Amino acid sequence: MSLLTLFASVQSLAVTVPDLYEASVPVTSNRDAAFIEALRSVVIRVSGRPDAPARLGGALSNPRQYAQRFGFTADNVLQVVFDGVSVDRLLTDAGLPVWGRERPATLVLVNVTTTSGSSYWIDSSAVSAEREVIARAARQRGLPIVWPDMTTQDRTQINADAAATGGEPTALMQTAARYSANAALLGVARSDGAGGMSVRWTLASDDGAVNSTGSLEEGVNLAASTFARVYSASGTSLDNLAVEVSGITTLGAYASTLNYLEGLTLVRGVSVEQVLGDTLKFRLAVRGDATTLRRALALDGRLVPTATSDALPQSAEGLRFRYQP
Template sequence: MRFFKLLFVGGLSLVSLASQAETVKGLYQVREPVSSQAPEERDQATQRALATLVLRLTGDPKAAQSPGLAALRKDPQQIISQYGFDAGPPEVLKVDFDPASTEQALRRAGLSLWGADRPSILGWWLNDATEGSTLVGDRQASATPLRRAAQHRGLPLRLPLADLNEQIVATAPNLEGADPAPLRGASDRYNADALLAVHAREEGGQWQAKWRLWLGDQKEAGSVQGADQAAVADAVMLAVSERLAPRFVVKPGASSEQLLEVQGMNLERYAALGRLLEPFGARLQSVDGDRILYRVNGSAEQLKAQLSLARLQEVPADEAPASATPVQPAADGSAPA
């Protein structure tokens, strides 16, 4: 069993903590386009909604076809709390899944889940269309398909204001380049965890996009295409989700029990940390002043990745403050005294 000692960096305030990882709202609500409200169309859309939700919660494109979910595919109603139609446009079937029964069913199927607290992503998105180039800004109409795609794929997306200074920085060469340095300075004020740079172009009635993602030391890149802006936005967000998820989900069989001590705690941080540790089945062991000890299940790499969203850093035992007394796990696995 490994022992981790972590510290809130520089007396980090609640504001700084909350501005990093974001709790995805509506994570268990899925909206699927429909051509009518006929029962057959509704049933097909419900199946698509289930597949979308499973992918959103696992990041695994094959998870929805898992043998352990055969009963759910046959009768998804057992985890649906309500559904209804939204006239749009476009017209959609809105399905609300019950979080508790959904998570229980997916865990019984042996699937690993990605929690609701996810890295915030700042999206620098440049559209090149026949009418010219446009940097998508937070309050522009062109932001709508991006926001819908991010919500559909369970990603907390932020967009820049796209003011004149940002338009000068967010050029096609900078967005397609492997070095994020040109975007870093303009991104600081948005205080996001990850940077997403996308250059989308319309050619011959089709859209294609090149994208790059930076999160800590993780670098990802790819290209997608779609029939329109909405389709290419969804393709980008799907690709980003599939690249990020393995870093944060707790994989069955790859987990081990860990002891985690966090220093610099207060009531507000306790609530935020509890949300981050939900995927790891955290069990509170002890509280001593501003120190708190958890027993968690997960790999060391995934635990560190999740806690980095709260800007926590690991403190080696020999570098801990003088007042710190490392807590050792009891030999019989019981809670430390």
């Protein structure tokens, strides 16, 4: 059974991140510095690139021009919402990509071994410093994460997979599917006895597995940077793509499909070109290309690619999908 089959056996749901262009920054020196730090954090989150602030250079010197609204709390924290169109243009002008609001849900599985040799899993009910570090890093990178319940079945399966260094990610993807997640991030952590933590990370997705070693935050950075490369789009030009969707048998299905396509960050315009039975042919103006769009649509399984579309992601015939109620 392929990873894609395993992945699709339980419908996975992409997460729409609503606060990509928002930031809260304590004012430690002056308000101008807080504005700059707020914009720095937003361009990293939206581009998916940790080096984005350095690439923008002097454009960061006047961050207020990109602010849509802002205020200061009673304890002197700047809360600012930047204008999404302006930030996207800023990134594009600098040759940086834009990673949209629709992002993979990632199941985080972390096993910690203490200096005494005992170990434990961090789950959805845990209150721990390690979980807070990972959650904070995920918020900073705009990575939607899911914590497991750690049932006996999950613990047995995950322990077996964690013991296999460099093994196939099949077991991780099965676990991710049970939590309706698009990917799994496994961290095998060991305390160094001095308050630090060394973690061996494995990110499993439908593209395979990648590995990294480092801090608790490194796993989030691995996932965010990997997904940003896959799902972000660069450039100001729009590609015109033909997209056929079959299985649309009711007015509700039509409205649902149209609203879904129009709501995707990558999609800048939608028109209906043809209706033939239960099949609609759309023309989409897309930032990016057919492969980027196909990957974005695959995140939540509302539109399932047909064999032709999956085998030929970009062709004269366009992309073909079937509506999945």
